[in-house]
Amino acid sequence: MAETDIEALRIVQLYPRDMNIYGDWGNTLTLKRRAERYGLAVEVHDHNPGDPWPEHADLFVGGGGQDSGQFRVAEDLQAVAGHLHDAVAQGVPMLAICGLYQLFGKSFRTGTGETLTGIGIFDLETVAGPERLIGNIVTESPDLGTIVGYENHSGLTHLGAGQQPLATVVSGAGNDGEDGTEGARTANVLGSYLHGSMLPKNPAVADFLLSAALAVRGDSLPEKTFDDTLAERAREVASSRPR
């Protein structure tokens, strides 16, 4: 297929109004810029609570929020859960950070004792912990290599027996601060507590998401003609910093 025939790669940003703290915007921006640098046409579409579901989406990305934002989002997620599960089954890639990661699980019990029902893309449950797990973190993923970032969450996430984690913790706390896992992966859906933002300093993860999105359309990622020196140096520094 000639490149001009490809309609733009459509990144749907989930709940930017309520779930977009600690620099989560950097994930969307990284996907957009890298897609452009690979010569792909790309567009970013926002989905906020109450919005009609987008007719077409190649990639979903969403971030963390305050507890207050999570309530608004949880309700909308229930309404669109069917669409998201269909997309997961088709292999559509998604990146869910922090608050959205929790809601992609089965349930989240907040610090005030209320329970939010998640949409169960991941088999995991989260409960608010006594203190926030905060700091630089380095993890190792079998598929995606070393992932570096900054975690900041009070939720403690426990993976179900069959749930694959995204990575194991090299330094930092991770899902619950104890079991040595970080994040979750189901099909091409990645969940993680890493802000930082995650994708700018982890180009391999960004490119995995872009490749998976193109694969659903029967395409593959064009050859890379730009370099990632800045990201590599930033990764080195981030991995060496105190927690």
Next chain:
Amino acid sequence: MSRPLVRALGQGVRWATSLRGGGSAFPGLVMEKLHPRFVQEELAKLPLGVVVISGTNGKTTTTKMTVQLLRSQGLRVFTNRTGSNFVRGVAASLLAEMDAFGRLAADVAVLELDEAHAVHFVKQVQPRIGLLLNIMRDQLDRFGEIDTTRRMLRQVARATTGTVVLNREDPRIASLAEDLSDGTAVSWFGLSDALRPMFPSDDDMRDGLRQVDPGEQDTQVPSSSRPDAEVLLEAVNARSVELDVRGRAHEATVDLYGVYNQYNAAAALAVALQVLGDSADVASLVAELGKVTPAFGRGETITVQDKPLQLLLVKNPAGFRLSLASASADAYATMIAINDQYADGRDVSWLWDVDFDSLREGGVDVVSGVRAWDMALRLDYDLVPVAAVEPDLETALRRFIAGSGDRPMRIFCTYTAMLSLRKILGGMTHVAAI
């Protein structure tokens, strides 16, 4: 132990620690142990009571301006000028200000308090007036969630007995007016509709891909349905501001860099009016604003090799964004220095919430600091050209100055980067001691 003796002991400890170069809060710690109600009792004696200034951004500048405004009207003002934010620090400052007979020569106290410390402070001392500036996402790695910050400031508002002065344009601050203690009044400071888009709240900051587009971006309620502001910042000109004070138009010279400082000036004026009451001389207060000089790091200008160099402290997305919006980028040589020491905040995620588009045209000369590569990467994804990345601050600074040519220089820097840069600059030129 008798009170005068305890106090004299405290003052003695203060003197002894100052000889040793000890921490400023230590004598306060001694006082706290010997006489736990010391601060409370001393401040209760002040005829015009206690003014507490809190919020996430601009406390230092606003406190400094408020003190200056009140002193210009002849009041004797006690303030915690060392930046000690604990009750203990206030105790230490009190000891320093007292004469040998334990008299505090002051009419009113104006205290800058961190939101977390303010909560402890107001349990012991009820302020007569509270000024609550804003709640911006900042240093969340220390305080947790923004909702937590709001809860802290809510306690300050509820402890205030006379008037709380609130920022009408910050939704998290404005809504505090709904649950004050009985009998506590509200006074508002605010922005004209024309200026509001320049101050996006955290909620407006990154609503999808939408850029801050003046006029279009403002999704909040129109001014007609907001409460009347006693002090309204109407317009911002090159070196002056237009204010509406108690319904009358005034123009003030303000020699402060950045619209956010000019808004802080409006806040300081609003709180000064509350302290002074109806007898306030508005015209002379407005004139006094022109004499305010920037506090440390809030836009001070240093002369290096006969050229002006501005040091601009950046610590959160809103502040960085406003700093960038305050001057046209092309006119300046620009350096950015980002550290991630504890005092800066270990988390540099917030850089992704700043829009650097305004630097695209002129580019950035040098990026430096511990997190120079993170900053360079951030700029790269905003398509801003960066001429050099040099993590070492001294090498970066020398290269920056040498390459600046005829352009005035400005350096956006985090707290510890600023401290280091000042020190290095001190070796090149005279930099006032902090």
